[in-house]
Structure formats: structure tokens, C-alpha cells
Amino acid sequence: MNHKALRRLIKTHGTPIIVMDHDVLRKNYERFRELMPRVQAYYAVKANSDPAIIQTLYDIGASFDVASISEFRTVHAKIIDLTEDEQQNFIWDRIIYANPIKTAETLLQLDKYKPLVTYDNHEEVMKIAKYAPHSGLLLRLCVPNIGSVVELSSKFGALPSEAVDLISFANYNKLVVEGISFHVGSQCTNIQNYVQALHLTSDIWSVAKSRGIDLKVLDIGGGFPARYDKTIPALRKFASIINAEIDRLFPEPIEVIAEPGRCIVASAATAVSTVIGKAVRSGKPCYYLNDGVYHTYSGIIFDHCHYSIKSFKSGPTMICSVFGPTCDALDTISLAEELPDLDIDDNVYTENIGAYSGASSTHFNGFPPATVIHINS
Numbered sequence: 001m002n003h004k005a006l007r008r009l010i011k012t013h014g015t016p017i018i019v020m021d022h023d024v025l026r027k028n029y030e031r032f033r034e035l036m037p038r039v040q041a042y043y044a045v046k047a048n049s050d051p052a053i054i055q056t057l058y059d060i061g062a063s064f065d066v067a068s069i070s071e072f073r074t075v076h077a078k079i080i081d082l083t084e085d086e087q088q089n090f091i092w093d094r095i096i097y098a099n100p101i102k103t104a105e106t107l108l109q110l111d112k113y114k115p116l117v118t119y120d121n122h123e124e125v126m127k128i129a130k131y132a133p134h135s136g137l138l139l140r141l142c143v144p145n146i147g148s149v150v151e152l153s154s155k156f157g158a159l160p161s162e163a164v165d166l167i168s169f170a171n172y173n174k175l176v177v178e179g180i181s182f183h184v185g186s187q188c189t190n191i192q193n194y195v196q197a198l199h200l201t202s203d204i205w206s207v208a209k210s211r212g213i214d215l216k217v218l219d220i221g222g223g224f225p226a227r228y229d230k231t232i233p234a235l236r237k238f239a240s241i242i243n244a245e246i247d248r249l250f251p252e253p254i255e256v257i258a259e260p261g262r263c264i265v266a267s268a269a270t271a272v273s274t275v276i277g278k279a280v281r282s283g284k285p286c287y288y289l290n291d292g293v294y295h296t297y298s299g300i301i302f303d304h305c306h307y308s309i310k311s312f313k314s315g316p317t318m319i320c321s322v323f324g325p326t327c328d329a330l331d332t333i334s335l336a337e338e339l340p341d342l343d344i345d346d347n348v349y350t351e352n353i354g355a356y357s358g359a360s361s362t363h364f365n366g367f368p369p370a371t372v373i374h375i376n377s
């Protein structure tokens with residue numbers, strides 16, 4: 001966003017704010033679809049569950065990956081005015097419940113919607129068979145997450161060697177397994193993770209077929225990186241390799257889906273805050289902002305993300321520290337940021353902060369989360 005537009009919003013709304021640009025959301029979603037035309041994109045709601053974002057993506061025909069009953073209800077709220085049949089078709093066609101571990105209560109609530117859910121172990125099969133037997137299943141596979149910023153394979157995924165047996169076990173318990181899903185880890189910059197995951201999946205697919213099990217849904221998960229800086233490969237590079245591998249390994253007309261979160265929403269948001277304190281410690285300028293690690297910058301902890309702080313001022317810069325407003329020293333945004341000399345009440349901003357940021361913001365120390373301002377919605 002340009003400085004002039006941001007300044008106008010600061011004047012109207014004050015700070016801290018997160019400016020969410022829905023034109024960028026639409027552009028990111030449409031670009032994803034255009035680059036991978038065989039792949040149906042289920043927006044991963046956990047990346048940013050703001051109902052206004054869900055509305056915009058719903059309006060342009062997106063599908064949704066939910067991972068809690070509350071996320072399910074946020075999406076379901078958009079279809080409440082449809083007829084019962086239309087609602088059921090929407091749930092079948094455009095929602096996946098992609099958390100491999102679900103409570104009995106969650107399954108009981110989900111069962112009447114006959115959703116598509118993921119699983120990766122025997123205990124979960126027993127739970128689903130007991131509490132949500134009308135679900136369709138995808139087996140979540142453990143695949144290499146090498147080099148991905150957020151690693152997921154230590155927590156989820158059946159080993160390739162146990163995959164076909166887990167599918168048979170679900171079938172034996174009268175459940176229908178529709179396909180296989182994987183996740184290469186979030187902010188994945190290593191395309192080989194996708195290539196290897198597709199190979200592993202295709203091998204399992206063939207063994208299942210030889211045992212008379214016909215799978216029809218391939219879910220390639222999320223992980224597509226946001227371009228926080230120019231070193232991050234463009235989505236176009238991932239898409240051309242993924243498309244070619246899918247066509248080569250899965251030539252038959254199967255359903256291919258993905259669960260992109262970060263790459264849809266990260267670049268749509270800019271956080272703006274204000275310098276509320278200033279000190280010099282060990283010769284280094286220190287700035288205290290009215291937003292921090294317990295709030296919009298929570299991705300520093302939970303998402304292993306580094307955000308750069310930009311100033312509206314120009315002029316010579318110095319290495320400085322930037323802190324959030326709380327009394328905790330963990331509330332450190334950066335110990336080495338290059339900024340010009342800032343004064344109290346100056347504003348600063350951070351781009352590409354729409355994913356896994358406000359989503360994990362807290363009220364710690366009595367400071368509320370930043371106000372979200374939606375533009376072009």
C-alpha cells in the first residue's frame with residue numbers, strides 16, 4: 001500500500017491497525033487457480049479466520065479447509081440461507097475438515113454434515129467410526145518437510161509403510177477412504193518436498209489399487225510460500241513443477257485439491273503502529289511500539305517469521321531495537337532493525353503480515369489486538 005493511503009487510514013482510525021486489502025486477497029486466490037487449473041483451492045481458514053476474508057473468498061467461489069468446529073461454523077455461517085440440499089452439496093464440494101486429531105464432541109457435531117475429514121492413525125479411525133461414521137476420509141501421509149519454516153511432519157502423518165493398512169483398517173470399520181492428503185510444512189521453499197510427496201502418494205495409490213481400493217481425491221495441502229522477500233521463489237515456479245508431476249503420476253481424472261493459507265492472505269495485510277516510547281540502551285536506539293509480539297507480531301513466536309519494520313520517514317538509518325508495548329522482554333520485534341531517527345508519535349508499518357499474525361494475537365497485559373480495517377471488500 002502507498003504511504004498516502006496508509007496515512008489517510010491512520011488519520012481516520014488511529015493505530016494499531018491491520019489494513020486488509022481484499023483486492024489482493026482476490027488476486028492471490030485467482031492467481032493460485034490460474035497457475036494450477038487442475039487443483040481446487042481450499043483456503044486454510046487457520047491462516048486468518050476473519051469472517052470478512054471468508055466472505056470475500058466465498059463470493060469468488062473458494063473452497064475452505066477448516067480445522068476446528070469454530071472454523072467450520074465461520075464458513076457454515078455463509079451458507080445458512082441456502083436450502084438444506086444446497087448446504088449439503090456445498091459441504092461435500094467445498095469444505096474439508098483437515099485436522100487429523102478430533103475430539104469425540106467435535107466428531108459428534110460434524111457427523112450430520114457428512115464432511116470430508118483427515119486421519120492418520122488407528123485410534124482416530126475408531127473414534128470416527130463411533131462418532132462420525134457418515135464422514136468421508138482422507139489419509140494424511142507423513143512427507144518430507146525439509147527446509148520448510150514451519151515443520152509439521154513430527155506431529156502429523158501416517159508413515160508410507162503403514163498407509164495402505166490404515167486405509168484397509170478404515171474400510172474394515174465401514175468407513176469410506178476417498179483419498180490421500182499431505183502437507184509439506186508451511187512456508188516451504190523446497191519444491192522437492194512436493195515432488196517427493198507426490199511420488200510417495202502415487203506409490204501408495206498404486207498399492208491400494210492392487211488391493212482393490214479405488215482412491216479418487218489427492219490433497220496436496222498447503223505450504224506454498226509467501227514472498228516475504230525476493231529470495232523466496234515465486235508460486236509460478238512451484239506450480240509448473242507440481243502441475244507436471246500431477247499430470248505424470250496421476251493421469252486419470254481424479255479430484256486434486258490444495259489447502260493454501262499463507263500464500264492467499266499474507267500479502268494482503270499491512271500492520272501500522274505508532275512509536276510510544278524511545279530510549280538508548282548500550283548505545284543503541286530502542287523504539288517501543290503500540291503493537292508487538294503478543295499481538296499482530298505474534299507470528300515471530302508461533303510462525304517463526306521475521307517481519308521488517310518500515311518508516312514513513314526517509315534519511316540516514318541506524319541499527320536499532322524495536323519492542324512491543326507489554327512489560328515482557330519476550331515482546332521484542334527486532335534487535336537489529338534499520339530505521340531512521342524516529343520520534344514519539346511517528347508511525348511505522350510492516351507489509352505481508354496477513355497470515356498467522358492477528359490470528360494468534362492475545363489481550364496480554366491488557367492491550368487489545370490491533371483493529372482490522374478492510375479495504376476494497
Ligand SMILES: Cc1ncc(COP(=O)(O)O)c(C=O)c1O
Nearest residue numbers: 044186187222223259260261262
Ligand atoms: C492441515 C493444514 N492444511 C493447510 C495449512 C495451511 O498451510 P499454509 O498456510 O502453509 O498454506 C496448514 C497449516 O498449518 C495445515 O496444518
